[in-house]
Amino acid sequence: xxxxxxxxISSAAEQYARDGYVLFPDVLDxxxxxxxxxxxxxxxxxxxxxxxxxxxxxLMTHDPFWVRLVGDDRLLDVxxxxxxxxxxxxxxxxxSKPPFEGQPxxxxxxxxxxxxxxxxxxTLWLAVDDSTPENGCMRVIPGTHTTDLQEMKRRNDVASVLxxxxxxxxxxxxxxxxxxxxxxxxSVHHPNIxxxxxxxxxxxxxxxxxxxxxxxxxxIRPDWGTVDGRFPSAFLLRGIAVPGxxxxxxxPRYVPGEHMPFRGCEDWNETxxxxx
Numbered sequence: 001x002x003x004x005x006x007x008x009i010s011s012a013a014e015q016y017a018r019d020g021y022v023l024f025p026d027v028l029d030x031x032x033x034x035x036x037x038x039x040x041x042x043x044x045x046x047x048x049x050x051x052x053x054x055x056x057x058x059l060m061t062h063d064p065f066w067v068r069l070v071g072d073d074r075l076l077d078v079x080x081x082x083x084x085x086x087x088x089x090x091x092x093x094x095x096s097k098p099p100f101e102g103q104p105x106x107x108x109x110x111x112x113x114x115x116x117x118x119x120x121x122x123t124l125w126l127a128v129d130d131s132t133p134e135n136g137c138m139r140v141i142p143g144t145h146t147t148d149l150q151e152m153k154r155r156n157d158v159a160s161v162l163x164x165x166x167x168x169x170x171x172x173x174x175x176x177x178x179x180x181x182x183x184x185x186x187s188v189h190h191p192n193i194x195x196x197x198x199x200x201x202x203x204x205x206x207x208x209x210x211x212x213x214x215x216x217x218x219x220i221r222p223d224w225g226t227v228d229g230r231f232p233s234a235f236l237l238r239g240i241a242v243p244g245x246x247x248x249x250x251x252p253r254y255v256p257g258e259h260m261p262f263r264g265c266e267d268w269n270e271t272x273x274x275x276x
Contacts, residue, residue, distance in 0.1 A: 009081050012188075016082060020145030020193035023179065027074050027186040028126065035262050036128045039065055040096050040207055042260045052096035052207075053103050053161045057233035060092060064254045064272075065262045070211050071237045075124055078186060079213040082122040086216040086239030088246065090114070090121060090231075094128070095161060096207035097136050102200025104136065104158070106165030110212075111191035112149045113162075115223035119149070121214045123189050127181040128207040135206035136198045138179040138187065141172060145190035166194060216242045251275055 015022045043055045060066040070092050079087055091114075097103065111119045131137040152164040171194060179187045189195060200206050214220075216239065220231045229247060236248040252259075254268040 012081060016188065016190070019142040020190040021140050021142070021177075021179075021187060023181065023185065023187050024078055025182060025185045027078060028072065028184045030184060031263065032069070032072070033128060033184045035065070036069060036126070036209060037207065039069070039260055039262075040094055040128065043094070044096075051103070052094075052098055055094035055096065057091040057093055061227060061232045061249055062252045063259065064252045064265070064268055065260050066092065067235055067251055068262065068264070068268065069209070071235070075126070075186070075211065076213075076238050078188065079122055079124060079211075080238070082188065083120065083213060083215045084239075086242075087237050088214050088216050088218075088241070088248065089233055089235045089237055090116065090212040090214045090218075090220060091210075091233045092212065093210045094207060095210065096128075096205065097197075097200035099135075099203045099205055100201060102136055102206060103161050104199045105138075105161045105195075105197045106155055106158070107141075107168075107171045107194055107196040108152055108162060108165050109144075109147070109149055109192050109194055110189075112152045112166075114191070114212075115221035116214065117219045117221060119191055120218045121191050121212055123191070124211045124213065125179070125187045125189070126209040126211065127183050127185045127187075128209055129205055130183050131179065131181045131185075131206055131208060133178050133180070133198070135202040135204045136200035137181070137206065138195060138197045138208070139176045140179065140189060140193055140195040141175050142177055142193075143175075144170075145193040147192055147194065149192060165196070170194060213237075216240065216245060219245050 251272045
């Protein structure tokens, strides 16, 4: 490891420990980001009953491009800095806010929703579009990752992505920081940090992909439901599984005409076969 890379990793770890988040610009190349954008359009065409903010983890079990994307080595290299070398996926979710009517994400703590034991998890948020305050970028309250997880309250007074949020007494919006990212950039945040995003009233879409990585020592409880005994988005992505912790899904094979074509799809099934 070069001295420069070691210093960058140390700096990121220090900021994460202090503030509960860190930003990494220019993680993925423009071609892969365009494929991710195409993937959103492909998913919306297949699931016209879902709002574009709700393209969630239950859709990815048999989706080879989605697994290819979250398993990209550049993303895993970022995740490894925070959870170590044995990495699994817990969940992933496109939140694509359409122009003029994109819904907000109310202030919340991710870990309050999740069936994980222990709560060792890191979220990478991939900017599929440029993300700015005008189109509803993510916002965090720095340092609130030291706050205990609170119960999220149902909210029926405003249409929102989650339909719930944290008690306003825990939120000091004067301290909020906007995550301004170019497409291909990534933010990383702690499961306890208080964060959210505003509606998109701009003429530009704001799409991001949340990716929840866990060390293979973290157990996914079956609280959110399983398919054939497995959590629908549980995949081993790097390193070694711990026996008796999670039952991971096999990587999905690419079937022409059934799945979205992507760069390397012709060789994808060889990659899948090599993992079996």
